[in-house]
Amino acid sequence: MSHETIYSSLFVQARGALRKELATCLRTGRTRRRPEKRTDLHGKTNDMVMISEQPAEAEDRAVPGHREGDLIIGKNGKSAIGTLVERKSRFVVLLPLPNGRTAEDVRKALVAEVRRLPEHLRRSITWDQGKEMAQHTRFSVETNVSVYFCDPHSPWQRGSNENTNGLLRQYFPKGEDLSAYTRRELNTVADQLNGRPRQTLD
Helix, strand or coil: CCHHHHHHHHHHHCCHHHHHHHHHHCCCCCCCCCCCCCCCCCCCCCCCCEHHHCCHHHHCCCCCCEEEEEEEECHHHCCEEEEEEECCCCCEEEEECCCCCCHHHHHHHHHHHHCCCCHHHCCEEEECCCHHHCCHHHHHHHHCCEEEECCCCCHHHHHHHHHHHHHHCCCCCCCCCHHHCCHHHHHHHHHHHHCCCCHHHC
16 A cells, blocks of 8 residues: 555545544645646656665665755745755755756755765765756766665655655745745754754664
């Protein structure tokens, strides 16, 4: 049974007072389930190394320095914030993209951020197959950090990042112009998430 079936069942069965009670427990507060759209607007990224070739140390979270990345998209798809989550510690870094979310914009932001990290924490990044990572080969040359790509329509392969992006929507609701946020504002949000107790980290 897929997660979509479980969610749909909860929303279909919830009626009257029960529906209202359930809605108050949901972070989004939605009373209607919206199935995921699977339209491919990104095109094809060349020379991808798939997640199946990722080293075992990244998979089992044994060694710090492996990250999951993605974009949070703003109003009308015209603005974005980059998100990086370290797999072992769940440490979050937010990347401002004030000039847009082209492959060049994303590469420059990632390169600048990765170069701030200690060398032993620069191991790999796992991303989805979005066109914003079309310059991943150049990024790897500039940083010596490998990039791995998830299988199509498989967000659970970047589970830490997906969960974090859900939390971040409390700070950056859909429909906002995300290019307006400064690095200082993004750092403040990241600090709040990084200081938050995590059950998974005990």
